Amino acid sequence: MFRFRLDGSSGVPPYLQLVHQVRQSLLLGYLQEGDRLPTVKEVASDLAINPNTVVKAYRQLEHEGLAGGRPGQGTFITATSSPVLPEAQEALRASLEEWLRTAEDAGLDDDAVTALIAVARQDMRKERV
Amino acid sequence: MNNDVAAGTAALRADRLGRRYGKVWGLRDCTLEVPPGVIAGLVGPNGAGKTTLLEMIIGLLEPTEGEVSVFGVTSRDRTAARLAQVGYVAQDHPLYRDFSVADMFHFGRAMNPSWDQQLAQERIDALGIPLKRKIKALSGGQRAQVSLTMALAKRARLLVLDEPVSSLDPVARLEFMQELMASAVGTGLTVIISSHVVSELERLCDWLIVLNGGRVQVAGPTDDLLEAHRLLTVPRGTPDAELPGLPIHRSDSERHSTVVVRADPALLVAQQPPGWQADPVGFEPLVMAYLQRRPELAATDDTASTTTEVTR
Amino acid sequence: MIWVNWRQHRSQAIACLGVLAALAVYAIVVSTSMRTAFTNDGLPACLARGPATSCENGILSFTNRFGSEVNVAFWSVLLIFPGLLGVIIGAPLIARELEFGTWRLAWSQSVTRTRWLVVKLSLVSGGVIVFGAAITAVITWYRAPMDRLTGHFIPNAYDFEGLVLTAYILCAFGFAVLAGLLIRRSIPAMIAAFVPWLVIRLVIEFVFRSHFLAPLTFVQRCNSPQSCYGGSGLGFIPPITGHIGDWVLGMGGRSTLAALKGHLGNTWVYQPADRFWTFQSIEAGIFVALTAIALGATIWLLHRRAA
Numbered sequence: 186m187f188r189f190r191l192d193g194s195s196g197v198p199p200y201l202q203l204v205h206q207v208r209q210s211l212l213l214g215y216l217q218e219g220d221r222l223p224t225v226k227e228v229a230s231d232l233a234i235n236p237n238t239v240v241k242a243y244r245q246l247e248h249e250g251l252a253g254g255r256p257g258q259g260t261f262i263t264a265t266s267s268p269v270l271p272e273a274q275e276a277l278r279a280s281l282e283e284w285l286r287t288a289e290d291a292g293l294d295d296d297a298v299t300a301l302i303a304v305a306r307q308d309m310r311k312e313r314v
Numbered sequence: 315m316n317n318d319v320a321a322g323t324a325a326l327r328a329d330r331l332g333r334r335y336g337k338v339w340g341l342r343d344c345t346l347e348v349p350p351g352v353i354a355g356l357v358g359p360n361g362a363g364k365t366t367l368l369e370m371i372i373g374l375l376e377p378t379e380g381e382v383s384v385f386g387v388t389s390r391d392r393t394a395a396r397l398a399q400v401g402y403v404a405q406d407h408p409l410y411r412d413f414s415v416a417d418m419f420h421f422g423r424a425m426n427p428s429w430d431q432q433l434a435q436e437r438i439d440a441l442g443i444p445l446k447r448k449i450k451a452l453s454g455g456q457r458a459q460v461s462l463t464m465a466l467a468k469r470a471r472l473l474v475l476d477e478p479v480s481s482l483d484p485v486a487r488l489e490f491m492q493e494l495m496a497s498a499v500g501t502g503l504t505v506i507i508s509s510h511v512v513s514e515l516e517r518l519c520d521w522l523i524v525l526n527g528g529r530v531q532v533a534g535p536t537d538d539l540l541e542a543h544r545l546l547t548v549p550r551g552t553p554d555a556e557l558p559g560l561p562i563h564r565s566d567s568e569r570h571s572t573v574v575v576r577a578d579p580a581l582l583v584a585q586q587p588p589g590w591q592a593d594p595v596g597f598e599p600l601v602m603a604y605l606q607r608r609p610e611l612a613a614t615d616d617t618a619s620t621t622t623e624v625t626r
Numbered sequence: 627m628i629w630v631n632w633r634q635h636r637s638q639a640i641a642c643l644g645v646l647a648a649l650a651v652y653a654i655v656v657s658t659s660m661r662t663a664f665t666n667d668g669l670p671a672c673l674a675r676g677p678a679t680s681c682e683n684g685i686l687s688f689t690n691r692f693g694s695e696v697n698v699a700f701w702s703v704l705l706i707f708p709g710l711l712g713v714i715i716g717a718p719l720i721a722r723e724l725e726f727g728t729w730r731l732a733w734s735q736s737v738t739r740t741r742w743l744v745v746k747l748s749l750v751s752g753g754v755i756v757f758g759a760a761i762t763a764v765i766t767w768y769r770a771p772m773d774r775l776t777g778h779f780i781p782n783a784y785d786f787e788g789l790v791l792t793a794y795i796l797c798a799f800g801f802a803v804l805a806g807l808l809i810r811r812s813i814p815a816m817i818a819a820f821v822p823w824l825v826i827r828l829v830i831e832f833v834f835r836s837h838f839l840a841p842l843t844f845v846q847r848c849n850s851p852q853s854c855y856g857g858s859g860l861g862f863i864p865p866i867t868g869h870i871g872d873w874v875l876g877m878g879g880r881s882t883l884a885a886l887k888g889h890l891g892n893t894w895v896y897q898p899a900d901r902f903w904t905f906q907s908i909e910a911g912i913f914v915a916l917t918a919i920a921l922g923a924t925i926w927l928l929h930r931r932a933a
Contacts, residue, residue: 191517196596198540199517226499233491234517235353236499307593372734393738404730410634411726417633424630425735468736 191232203242222260325350325504331380340366341528355519356508363528364508373397401465403475407458411450434467455486475507516597527609546573547591563603574603631749653768664771709823712798717815721806740929758792777871788906793913798823800920838908841895848891871899
């Protein structure tokens, strides 16, 4: 059975953490098409979280096309793999490494890099809203 | 899905509920509505009135003013009917220490017509607690589980827990919550759980009630509440009147202030001058903002009641 | 709720049975020798022949042998025994639930706290009454030979035979239950209930009991100054009235001169033996009424506290 984790201190809402973990596992190949995700009861009982949180996460996954429920059988992964193809992933990783080297040369430490990424993400979100 | 949702019967309805102890009001002007099927968290510091509210819901205490009803049975109706509606796990999980677990179940059977012995037995077996063992020989975690089993075996539609894990070690705490969440799945059970530890409620509750100084500060579905609040970063001198929404808590630094405001998100986007920033508020910061607010303010605005109008 | 109350008071019930058994064993052992001695001293036959005045020797040897067993052992310790028993059973009834927080468990089941209390009080009082009756029966049986000489109106017997012993226990029980509700702690409640119980117990016995009904007067005529019993005529077998079972209170009554009509003698006041059960009923009635008031107040207060 696929086991979820929950980080209570991360500030990220629980249902989002579940969604992220499925996305990440898909990316890394730990989840594949046809795999059955644990039932709401199994997750709620394993993590001691509200069952509605699990329902919400699974609904979000359905909305993103990553998973789907089969009546009477459970929730199954429907996506073949990540939205990002392995070649695209490799290219992104390479350009990220280059960027990090540039940032390091410019004098940014790890915390500064993280802060910069957070600000950039926020700006992007604002543009979308 | 049970009939209550269709009929619109709230699991809990409180109408200007209040309780006075001598000269002091333990709870005042409490108006709430909790729909069936949710897991509601009641959070507030010690002395905020959590136990008073819970005891009035259960029927252990009568209101000094106002009214409370559980699935339509109000505080003016026959007490025995009210008592039968609510399963209760009190703080410190009181049990008869000389009784065995089997004796406690016999007690439950004798005192509750709706007692489900099979459920009680299955849960205890699954937990690996021997029926013949005396309560005083059980660990704190096991006693908590027995208390929970007894409340669940009563087969009431509302389950009330008063700080059920505050006396437990972390492992026992997790095991208790695991059992509680597993019981809430698919049964339509409504749960109200109180705590003064905010962080543990985030993962459990889809409904939130914040209590402070004997008054309800805010109440409503967790998601809606999070959606309706923002953390604004504004220049230090910005007066409250210019803020888009109701300021809940303000923290001033040298050049800027951060304010938790309650507002319609659309308004926030529309009215955002440069130099301002609006971020979502997390569960714990939201609760803390309300707890740091002066309790009497809750009486002057309608923050507490507005969100309960959101239909489910 | 019968099982629940039995289970909660099981150890108390067993302890009481133990006390009863121990008392019964003691009673059987001593009373057997008492009965044997009674017969051997020729007392049954002697008493059957007529008033006990003629049986002096037999009576003397018997009372010398058994007087202390019956009097000292019973009276000083067993005066407080009904009070102790009553408060030990009654004080924790409510106080224990309050002390340990189990009231939150007991009163949130599907039974109202008032009904919980009424059923509990009925069952436990019933048990107390049965126990009191059993102890009374054992003691009455035990004292039977002695009672044939002294009657059972004298305090040593009166306090333990008939209705009053059970009533004493019930009253202490009632006080203790009320104290338990008010004080919320078992041991302080026991003390707070025992003290007034003891005071009332002693006051009723020593101040009021002799006057439940107006005493009768007995005129004692003497043939000569020497044959008049001087001083107190109490404690003699048979009593000055000549009738076993009368309770002689002391000298007094209507004026000596008028009663004696010129003869030598004393006047005594006494309660006749046939008033025993009337007195028992009056005294038991007082203590039962006190019990009812205490328990009624407890139920009313508990009912009101929820409101």
